[in-house]
Amino acid sequence: MDNPFPALPPAIRLLGLAGAPGVGKSTVAAALAAEHGLAVVPMDGFHYADVELARRGLLDRKGAPETFDAEGYAALLRRVRGREPSVVAPSFDRDLEQPLAGAIAVPAAGTVVTEGNYLLLDEPRWHAVRAQLDEVWHLHVDDDLRQERLVARHVRHGKTSEEAQAWVARVDEPNARLVDAAARRADRVVDLTGWAAYPAPPAG
Known part of the structure; x- marks a missing residue:
């Protein structure tokens, strides 16, 4: 499949990329940034640090x-906007x-891409995030392929294969269902299944 992305809307400040864990949000953001010279602000930068997650029992x-610090994320997007x-x-x-x-560093001019799981989540603290975005694309890929890539990513970052599969089943997939349930609120749905630029999982 060639580039599956819609044309960038003209003269927008903030384009959001939403989608389930492992769907390829950061890969798409990097591709758009390379093609159009855009800055990318990831939602993952607003993860609470492990010390704070431990304090909260999370x-x-x-x-x-x-x-995630959704309120801090919304505040930064407001400044960008x-x-x-x-x-x-x-x-x-x-x-x-x-x-x-x-x-x-986020430039004061031009379009900025932000990507994350929960841009469209129908909860008050995430509504403030969506309010800052001019357009949001919900990214989709075949679930089996997405899960395979997600397990491979966890393994690359230190989990055993068994630990990775358990984490995907216990944590990532419930989150994926939340994200996909919010897809109806997207401006566009973009199917990445078969997109050649999205790397295949490693063999073995």
Whole structure:
């Protein structure tokens, strides 16, 4: 499949990419950024750090909606939308599995892409996030393929295959069902199944 993306809407400030864990949000964001020279602000930069998740008793649910600082995310997007100068967003290091503060300089002009699971979630604290976005695309891929890639990603970042499969079943898939239930609120649904630029999982 060639590039499956719709044309970028003209003159928008914030484009959101939503979708279930493992669907390819960061891959799509990187492709759009490379093609159009856009900045990318990931929702994952607003993960609570493990020390805070432990304090809240949420460490074993890391990645669920309540393990993110949605209010902080909405506040930063509001600043981006307002084209404030010198906005610097956090990123997320997948090797450390921790957010990194002050990592992404966001330009005051042009379109900015933000990507994350819960941009369309029908909950008050996430409504404030959606309110800052001009358009949101819900990304979809075949579930078996998505889960295979998700397990492979967890293994690359330190879990055994058994641990990865258990985490996907216990944490990621309930989150995926929440995300997919919110797809009706998207401006567009983009099917990535068969997109050649999305890398296949490693063999073995």
